[in-house]
Amino acid sequence: MGTLASIDGRLVPPGAARLSIFDRGFLYGDSIYEVFRTYRGHLFEAEAHLDRLERSGELIGLVLPVPRGLLLARIERTLAASGNDESYVRLVITRGEGEIGLDPALACNPHVVVIVRPLAPPPPDVYRDGVEACVVHVRRNLREAVDPAAKTGNYLNSVLAVREARARGAHEALMLDANGRVTEGSSSNVFAVRAGGLATPPLDGILEGVTRRVVLDLAGQLGLPAAETPLGPEDLFAADELFLTSTTREIVPLVRLDGRAIGSGRPGPVTRRLLAAFRARAGVAPVDS
Numbered sequence: 001m002g003t004l005a006s007i008d009g010r011l012v013p014p015g016a017a018r019l020s021i022f023d024r025g026f027l028y029g030d031s032i033y034e035v036f037r038t039y040r041g042h043l044f045e046a047e048a049h050l051d052r053l054e055r056s057g058e059l060i061g062l063v064l065p066v067p068r069g070l071l072l073a074r075i076e077r078t079l080a081a082s083g084n085d086e087s088y089v090r091l092v093i094t095r096g097e098g099e100i101g102l103d104p105a106l107a108c109n110p111h112v113v114v115i116v117r118p119l120a121p122p123p124p125d126v127y128r129d130g131v132e133a134c135v136v137h138v139r140r141n142l143r144e145a146v147d148p149a150a151k152t153g154n155y156l157n158s159v160l161a162v163r164e165a166r167a168r169g170a171h172e173a174l175m176l177d178a179n180g181r182v183t184e185g186s187s188s189n190v191f192a193v194r195a196g197g198l199a200t201p202p203l204d205g206i207l208e209g210v211t212r213r214v215v216l217d218l219a220g221q222l223g224l225p226a227a228e229t230p231l232g233p234e235d236l237f238a239a240d241e242l243f244l245t246s247t248t249r250e251i252v253p254l255v256r257l258d259g260r261a262i263g264s265g266r267p268g269p270v271t272r273r274l275l276a277a278f279r280a281r282a283g284v285a286p287v288d289s
């Protein structure tokens with residue numbers, strides 16, 4: 001059990017896994033990636049993650065160097081060799097190495113890296129008590145700059161947002177766009193619950209979260225109205241409940257925002273219902289049992 005890597009199809013222990021210092025992923029964040037997780041040892045929503053990887057590649061002009069089936073086979077092989085009960089899986093495709101220079105054509109040998117490590121889910125109190133978020137000053141990248149819909153290795157925007165959130169003692173940073181609309185968390189999507197219905201920012205300047213999609217789907221099945229609609233910070237403060245979604249954190253209640261209680265200040269019934277439905281969809285027991 002433990003951490004294991006695969007580089008271009010070769011299994012390597014993490015300490016021996018190396019890429020060149022001339023790799024553009026290192027030099028410029030010129031890469032794309034996905035984070036998957038397993039439930040009961042099986043990848044969750046693998047096809048949705050691979051669809052998004054392909055879209056990320058299209059958005060930055062990086063063609064996947066190997067077919068999807070082979071990417072999946074490499075992940076499965078690394079997972080099997082790791083022996084973990086549950087794993088976090090990071091798949092990174094860099095544009096490769098070449099002469100130092102911005103022109104992407106300087107590199108023509110993309111590398112495929114898989115990193116598998118034991119899954120470290122949030123502790124139970126995160127679900128039981130909820131966490132605090134803050135609206136940070138760092139704004140989300142413009143679509144016309146680095147489109148947040150592409151999951152690229154250039155995460156400095158989110159890194160700076162988390163830096164600010166940690167300095168303010170918050171679990172997650174929520175970012176606004178240039179017009180002051182809510183976008184998403186540093187590595188999560190955000191939902192508000194108002195009068196029993198869900199609202200979440202539209203797919204315009206955010207990453208299309210795989211968990212977000214599953215939650216919208218579950219809302220439909222549970223008969224909860226759900227709108228993908230622009231939200232301002234005032235909508236978040238006025239919500240009955242807030243929660244974030246991400247692959248590794250699933251559905252986490254946000255009970256305080258910028259030091260103010262949201263709703264009752266406790267995880268709300270809609271959030272809890274969705275989390276139970278999500279865990280059932282993933283085929284595992286509820287978090288607090």
Ligand code: PDD
Pocket residue numbers: 035158184185186187188189207208209210211212245246247248
């Ligand atoms: N982050 N928004 C951003 C900016 C993200 O980085 C992520 C995921 C999400 C949620 O997407 P999903 O539900 O598909 O995980 C939204 C992953 C977990 C990460 O980078 O670790």
